[in-house]
Amino acid sequence: MSIETSPVTGSGTSSEFDRDTAVALREPGVYDVDLSAGWTIIHAVNGGYLLALLGRALGDHLPHPDPFTVSAHYLTPSVPGPAVIRTETVRTGRTLSTGTASLLQYDEDGNEVERIRVLASYGDLDALTDDVRTSAVPPAFAPIDQCFSAADNPAPAIPGSSAIADRLDLRLDPACVGWALGAPSGKGEMRAWFGLADGREPDPLSLLLAVDALPPTAFELGLKGWTPTVELTVHVRCRPAPGPLRVAITTRNLAGGFLEEDAEVWDGAGRLVAQSRQLARAPRG
Amino acid sequence: MSIETSPVTGSGTSSEFDRDTAVALREPGVYDVDLSAGWTIIHAVNGGYLLALLGRALGDHLPHPDPFTVSAHYLTPSVPGPAVIRTETVRTGRTLSTGTASLLQYDEDGNEVERIRVLASYGDLDALTDDVRTSAVPPAFAPIDQCFSAADNPAPAIPGSSAIADRLDLRLDPACVGWALGAPSGKGEMRAWFGLADGREPDPLSLLLAVDALPPTAFELGLKGWTPTVELTVHVRCRPAPGPLRVAITTRNLAGGFLEEDAEVWDGAGRLVAQSRQLARAPRG
CATH class of the missing domain: 2.40.160.210 (Acyl-CoA thioesterase, double hotdog domain)
Structure with a gap:
């Protein structure tokens, strides 16, 4: 977890995805974000885009870098514009750490409204064993x-x-x-x-x-x-x-x-x- | 949510499952429970039994009675004996409400150790429409x-x-x-x-x-x-x-x-x- 003033994670590339999922650390566990209108379907902000934003904040906050299992409950519809992500560490382990994240916006009266609550466990994908015994095969895709x-x-x-x-x-x-x-x-x-x-x-x-x-x-x-x-x-x-x-x-x-x-x-x-x-x-x- | 002194939810029947998943309201959002040794595999308390306990506490705490979607992250191994469940309402909606629950035990030094964190959305199964258009069929089971x-x-x-x-x-x-x-x-x-x-x-x-x-x-x-x-x-x-x-x-x-x-x-x-x-x-x- 970084403690510099307002570092921004995710904006260091020219990628639209990285730019629009950037999170700016305001204080430990609190990130300022901007929900981009570039990821909307009609007026709704795409849920996968929002999950990536929350996932980036958690990856910055938790000691492990990669999402292993992320559960998100969608509470109210997000709208393009400023938002805040609050993260909390639940447990830190050797191979996995668990945390929560909340995506919040403000209504017309300035009241905080929670959009999404996430509970997630993070690990290090590069530390996984090479053992692959999957029986899963992809379904047929057209070329x-x-x-x-x-x-x-x-x-x-x-x-x-x-x-x-x-x-x-x-x-x-x-x-x-x-x-x-x-x-x-x-x-x-x-x-x-x-x-x-x-x-x-x-x-x-x-x-x-x-x-x-x-x-x-x-x-x-x-x-x-x-x-x-x-x-x-x-x-x-x-x-x-x-x-x-x-x-x-x-x-x-x-x-x-x-x-x-x-x-x-x-x-x-x-x-x-x-x-x-x-x-x-x-x-x- | 009930506010009487120490009502116990789940113990009103002669069922082993209801008895062993009973939750006693200590104060709003806090339940005393006992992890029964009757649901162990060797020394480990079964994860599904623990989830049912947490699910009963959430069903008592939230305004909707039935689990619709429950996500549990297992943090540390539970042991038979006393435990505490803390619940929190995240959002209350018309058809669904969302909450969190934590299962906690105490280590030898009296420190609180979190066993399981749950994030769940509850509703009313009896309010669902009768519309069933499932294409799912059960796999073959032997009689x-x-x-x-x-x-x-x-x-x-x-x-x-x-x-x-x-x-x-x-x-x-x-x-x-x-x-x-x-x-x-x-x-x-x-x-x-x-x-x-x-x-x-x-x-x-x-x-x-x-x-x-x-x-x-x-x-x-x-x-x-x-x-x-x-x-x-x-x-x-x-x-x-x-x-x-x-x-x-x-x-x-x-x-x-x-x-x-x-x-x-x-x-x-x-x-x-x-x-x-x-x-x-x-x-x-």
Whole structure:
């Protein structure tokens, strides 16, 4: 944990992602941040972008650098503009440390409103053993040159402006774009190649974005509208290799007005680098 | 939230589970509890039992009764005996409320040691819509009368005394008992019919136990020893119907000294009533 005056973590590169997830230490455990309008879908700030911001603050505050498991409960909708992150160390261990983080904004009357609460355990991905006995295999992805980017779409797939589309290099698998053509597949599946538009390579923080940056699976289930996240937990299992990531999201249990989204993220070396699950409210449509 | 002197929630029945997960309100947000030695595996207190205790305290403290999504980070090993749960409300909403809970014990010098930190969102399962569009189907389970209980085992499957075996009516699928015979399947799968030995019917709290009460999948991967949980998140999706539950756990990604365990819990009516995922340290063996 640094104690200099107002150092800024994350702004030292020309990357849009690093610039917009920069955190400025105000005092121990308190960070000033700016929620960029560049990561919005219509007016909503993307939940994965917000998680990366919180993840960066925790990585600065805790003695271990890398998110291993991060659980976020989304409380109220964030809006672009200034915000504060408060972090607290719960426990420091040899290989893992655990902390909490809160993202706060202020309402019109100047009252603090909590947006997101996070509970996370951090470690050092470079200290993991080389033992890999995974049986997981990636689902079939269409080759990246057969996938669809936002530029391929004559009309915006999501009505209204989606600034985040300009930050991402997202290539949707043709099997999962029926919703954009008025013919959803009926399957709760969404798959895409994922990169940052400015070519910044993936790292553990950008994985926190990647798990919540695709169109919702609910679109392919024929539902329209918002799918607000209640809770999202990400496990980062490996430092990702350079190159585009493959993100596969599935929903099996749409029931009672809620659904889960399970995401897997595969890196260019074929490793399963992150797994996540979120509970979300199902769209009404 | 009740404000009477020392009311005890959970002890009003003759159920072992309710008795041993009882929480006594000391003051608002503070509960005295006793970690029963009846839910141990060798000397370790079962993580699912502890989660149910924390879940009961949160259900008492928050305005909504039922766990919807509960994330627990396991910090230090709990021991049987007295403990304290401190709860805090993060946000109260119309359909969901969010809170934190900490399980605390005292070391030999009287210092408070935190065992588990929980972040959870609660709602009302009875208020959910009847809309069920799930595509999830249960994996194949052998009929309950073809499954193996602890009583079928000439020698204890787990060396040493496992008190929890007397509290549960666990019937392991024959396809997943190779580990107990020295011939693990090599697949990261564990399946069992799950009930409480005294016949108490399932409810949302006992689901928090059920997701972490089977032998670890690592045993079927040929590994021996402890699989300590780092983090466990449970989604309760439906109030379970009476009768035995079916619990299926899978591990796909054993890598770098960690593994995930994904659990699904199906009730007697064929509904997917809970989904969980945990990150655990892989056994060394």
